Amino acid sequence: MATRQQGLKGHPLHTPARQSDVDSLNSAFVTKLARFLDLTAAERAALWELQAGHFIAPARTEIVAAGYTYRGLLILNKGTAIRYKVLRDGRRQILGLSIPGDFVGFPGCLFEKCLYSTSTLEQVVACSVPFEKLFALFREHPRLGTAIFWLAGHESAHFTEHLVCVGRQSAYERVAYFLLELLVRLQSVGLAGEDSYVLPLTQELMADALGLSIPHVNKMLRELRADHLIALSGTRLTILDVPALSAIAAFNGRNLMRQKIPNL
Amino acid sequence: MATRQQGLKGHPLHTPARQSDVDSLNSAFVTKLARFLDLTAAERAALWELQAGHFIAPARTEIVAAGYTYRGLLILNKGTAIRYKVLRDGRRQILGLSIPGDFVGFPGCLFEKCLYSTSTLEQVVACSVPFEKLFALFREHPRLGTAIFWLAGHESAHFTEHLVCVGRQSAYERVAYFLLELLVRLQSVGLAGEDSYVLPLTQELMADALGLSIPHVNKMLRELRADHLIALSGTRLTILDVPALSAIAAFNGRNLMRQKIPNL
């Protein structure tokens, strides 16, 4: 925890989603996989089946809790959440942001006692995928299994990129990097415009994601504004010079995309 | 790069392994998977088949180079290597150590232009696994596909744990954490004793893994020695008080193990 009390308490309060919403809701995951491979009708149906049983959780709710045993993963279909670990003395490291289409609980829930927690930032719609069902999918639809493996690799790459950022970049570069990562990830699910978006995180959360203190994040944001690289009006952030900011942050969004899985 | 010149240059120099060695060589990967599920004879055979074509690479050789396009992964069967990214100005972040049984090139090689490099520390024996063959395995042996997905999740967890370490721990804690991680990982492949092992990394490499400078790593090691937590004789490191060091580093090796995959 950076410094302030977390405000991320509360227990999962699961409200069943209205059926009328469901159609549009489980599309994020399918859309994401469809970027990796061309899906057959049968495969789409299987993914549909996989995502039975949506639920809604309100903002600021812990939907995965470290230390418990889980028998499956979640798929996030709407809203955003953060994955994090809290050390015993309260220090917190945020591992990353989960956006629609992401697996929630990966990789923490693969362990006997779940390693990481996940809390919603806004109201989310998610669905539970028991391992049993996931493994059945690997059996019945090997191409989907392969795609899910590939997806896990991409999640993994988010962690490693984040690690480089935190391990070897200055505070200024880290903040720049983080804002750019948010831009491209939010763009990929239609939550950001060409060069702007509504910041889903407070400065406290950014601090915990980047291994910095709250005041220092604030100062770096001010500096980025003074350098005419970003602008903030309320909670809406605009990146004024994406190429310049990318150069500072050593960020290359293009490298992190991969269109189709080869040989599949 | 922490400061010194890297000494990790050179191009892959692939020497075919003698057939007589092969039998024992591809066991590391099989052993690792066997910890996740009970392998049938057919599955063992398939894994054997997957690992055709071993090669040997000498110490300090780059066996995966960032920026290139790869059509598969490698499986490391003997020796150790490091995965890392070098920024344009030379700063380097080491993402982790690869030990026998690990996928080399994951997750970097899943991208159009490989994101990370891998260099050997000692002479290694590895084999190339084209995606084509890997995906065929997902098709023919779904349980193995599932296990490989699971394995990818565990690799992922190494990255996230490392991220917590670098993001939210002091230099002293980071070094302590790293030494413990090395202990349990090397133990898992029989390269470490009860509480000691030969350090496979120089202080420069530790610095680049932990986001620290070389002199500071040196000072932290000295401090750990002064605190009677570790001892170093030559390159052999002994952890004098594993529980105490674990408490300092907030390290819980047990949490990172998972015996069998549930519901498989």
Added chain:
DNA sequence: CGTCAGGTTGAGGATGATCAACGAATGTGG
């Protein structure tokens, strides 16, 4: 109108980086 979460700012201090040596061990070529 009071409370609270979140943002902003500054002063002072600590952690860890940088720079610059030096030492020990190993290997290499003459």
Added chain:
DNA sequence: CCACATTCGTTGATCATCCTCAACCTGACG
């Protein structure tokens, strides 16, 4: 076999980055 280069470890002085602490401000909301 020795001179030399090279790599790695070690140490100290100085300095910068970033943290900590402590305010204060704003807007939202009851």
